[in-house]
Amino acid sequence: MMTDTDVAVHDASGSPKPPTVPDARRRRSLPWWAVPAVLLVVALSLPFSTLYVPGLFHGALNSPSTLHLLALCLIFGGLATSYDLLYGRVGLLSFGHALYFACGAYAAALLMSVLNLSLLWSALIAVVGGTLLALVLGAVSLRVNGIALAMVTLAFAEAGSILVSRDPGRWTGGEEGLALNTETIPAAFVGVVNTVNLYWVAVGYVVVVLAVVWWLAGTPVGRVWQGIRANEQRVAVLGINPYPYKLVAFTAGGGLASLGGVAYLLVNGGVTPGITTAEFTLTLLVMVALGGAGTRWGPLLGAALYTYAENRLLQSGGTFDALPAWIEAPLSQPLFVLGTLFVLMVFFFPGGMVALPGRIRSALGDRRAESARKVDDS
Amino acid sequence: MSTIVLLIITGLGLGALYFLIASGLSLIFGLMDVLNFAHGAFLAIGAYGTWWAAGHLPGAGPAGAGFLLAVVFGVAAGTLAAVLVELCVIRPLYGRHREQILATVGLSLAVPALIQAIWGADPLTFPRPELVSGTLPFLGVNVPKDRYLLILAAIAVFVALWLFNSRTRYGLIVRAGVQDRAMVTALGIDVRKSFTLVFAIGGAAAALAGSLGGLYFGVVTPTQGMSLLIFAFIVVVIGGTTSLTGCAIASMTVGLIQQFANYYTVAGLGDIAVVAVLAVVLLTRQGGLTAKKSAERVA
Numbered sequence: 242m243m244t245d246t247d248v249a250v251h252d253a254s255g256s257p258k259p260p261t262v263p264d265a266r267r268r269r270s271l272p273w274w275a276v277p278a279v280l281l282v283v284a285l286s287l288p289f290s291t292l293y294v295p296g297l298f299h300g301a302l303n304s305p306s307t308l309h310l311l312a313l314c315l316i317f318g319g320l321a322t323s324y325d326l327l328y329g330r331v332g333l334l335s336f337g338h339a340l341y342f343a344c345g346a347y348a349a350a351l352l353m354s355v356l357n358l359s360l361l362w363s364a365l366i367a368v369v370g371g372t373l374l375a376l377v378l379g380a381v382s383l384r385v386n387g388i389a390l391a392m393v394t395l396a397f398a399e400a401g402s403i404l405v406s407r408d409p410g411r412w413t414g415g416e417e418g419l420a421l422n423t424e425t426i427p428a429a430f431v432g433v434v435n436t437v438n439l440y441w442v443a444v445g446y447v448v449v450v451l452a453v454v455w456w457l458a459g460t461p462v463g464r465v466w467q468g469i470r471a472n473e474q475r476v477a478v479l480g481i482n483p484y485p486y487k488l489v490a491f492t493a494g495g496g497l498a499s500l501g502g503v504a505y506l507l508v509n510g511g512v513t514p515g516i517t518t519a520e521f522t523l524t525l526l527v528m529v530a531l532g533g534a535g536t537r538w539g540p541l542l543g544a545a546l547y548t549y550a551e552n553r554l555l556q557s558g559g560t561f562d563a564l565p566a567w568i569e570a571p572l573s574q575p576l577f578v579l580g581t582l583f584v585l586m587v588f589f590f591p592g593g594m595v596a597l598p599g600r601i602r603s604a605l606g607d608r609r610a611e612s613a614r615k616v617d618d619s
Numbered sequence: 620m621s622t623i624v625l626l627i628i629t630g631l632g633l634g635a636l637y638f639l640i641a642s643g644l645s646l647i648f649g650l651m652d653v654l655n656f657a658h659g660a661f662l663a664i665g666a667y668g669t670w671w672a673a674g675h676l677p678g679a680g681p682a683g684a685g686f687l688l689a690v691v692f693g694v695a696a697g698t699l700a701a702v703l704v705e706l707c708v709i710r711p712l713y714g715r716h717r718e719q720i721l722a723t724v725g726l727s728l729a730v731p732a733l734i735q736a737i738w739g740a741d742p743l744t745f746p747r748p749e750l751v752s753g754t755l756p757f758l759g760v761n762v763p764k765d766r767y768l769l770i771l772a773a774i775a776v777f778v779a780l781w782l783f784n785s786r787t788r789y790g791l792i793v794r795a796g797v798q799d800r801a802m803v804t805a806l807g808i809d810v811r812k813s814f815t816l817v818f819a820i821g822g823a824a825a826a827l828a829g830s831l832g833g834l835y836f837g838v839v840t841p842t843q844g845m846s847l848l849i850f851a852f853i854v855v856v857i858g859g860t861t862s863l864t865g866c867a868i869a870s871m872t873v874g875l876i877q878q879f880a881n882y883y884t885v886a887g888l889g890d891i892a893v894v895a896v897l898a899v900v901l902l903t904r905q906g907g908l909t910a911k912k913s914a915e916r917v918a
Contacts, residue, residue, distance in 0.1 A: 382901070384902070385901060388648065388652065388654045392654070392852040392855065393898075395849060396849065400894035407890075408887075409885040519849060520842075526721070527725070527728070571732075571733050574733070574735060576731075577728075577729050577736060580730075581725070583729075587718050587725065
């Protein structure tokens, strides 16, 4: 039912080799690690820059508010990449990813505030717990396929969301959420002055997620995932049982998400039930599709842009005041703007932002590349 | 004893609400393989349409026949929204199920935000006509009247859908399309026309659920649709997509389990019990109940 045989898989390999796109000749001169290395250096040097970018950020690049926004963008980027491990790489449509993210954040917060465990132990237990939860729930939900899987994962996540917001055991703080217990975490993570350390945490999280996802996609397991995404039945006919491979992806994605939950807890200084809801998973899906599902940079890019846009649209309350009220009111709702943009994007830019340069190139009439790609595909 | 009767009636009322949402959802899903996240938006449009009409539409009002007109207006608004969504968003994406789901996800985020932009995020008090305010005794128990209304509305929708399915030509095409869409197309019938039809039916039922849900909860909020939609998804998985009766039974079961568990254990546990039932169904019936079985066609 959901086999996307017509989906082009050549851009989804994620292997270290350059993809077979028309401009492969140009890229082949660079080693595969060049782009990640340059980006990492840029990310690591940002806190030392006092550059002021007018219009883009409120303060200088190393001001706490800018660093906090960047850290949030990076954490959601890593989270979206972990979601893309399921959605883009294996083709599993899960609507329960928020559960594992929230599990990491809430478990770590509870371990620190109730049991007074240190940050390291809390993080470790929370991530292991989140991974095990993903393993168990994945084992149950992966018994069904396609849309039924989407509904089942959604239901599990909703159960978690209700548990957190109704708070039957008086633990999770209900709608109020939980604040970070500042006594058990190292002093380097407390206070506005130390925002830069939180930024390092976010950079570290993104590096871990990208490394794990890219490495997994390059292994033989990743090759099977690629096959499952293209046509699951054919993989089964070839004698490979897709179930364990899908479970590996589900568990790895859940584990990385719960690690992201711990990082989010630190950066945000607490958790609220907002991150447990189905809407949160839907925004993850929007981020991934916005950037480009199944690509190396797409989810990170889409999530960073989404988080940035949502924060800026919320802050820029006065920007649309000049407009009539009936235009101004909807535009001041970030979800309305983002949801509408997303629908338009599904129509006009399938493949996300990562696919844009290629589309623009082909639209400019690069016939040779177009015909070369056709030969490549056939 | 009186508690049990009250819980049964209330559970059936909640189940009726789920049935109104899930019946359209399962028709759409069964025929078009589209998991319609925008269904919650139709519900919100129906609820806010009724609320707005009760206060502003000439001839409509918060009581008596005026309220009936308000409900008709809300249902019409929901139906119109559903038809527009099908024609403008779903139709250009035929054959691309992923994109269709993504587009409805976008709508499910945008429409409640739009409603919130117009009427605010705070719950709005829903009008309550004389006829359904207060209680009516049943087996010696005072049961709120809106519960009866919900159950009656669900029965009416069930009968109407059943008659449509079994007695009309379009119902036949829809039923055949749910079973084997390719075969219907091969027989020379344009099954796409019935896509718009099931969207209209689903939208109308969801909008009615929105109006009646406003009575049930007493208030309307922009995000009400989403939380109800998730339980409707559970109903669709448990009940399967091929049978209207299955959908009705699953709705009632889910509503009853939720009410009883919420009352006799901690509040909130009933919602989780429903998810546990879902897990049990999935574990005991491998492949889930949504697997299309041609022989099990009931209505």
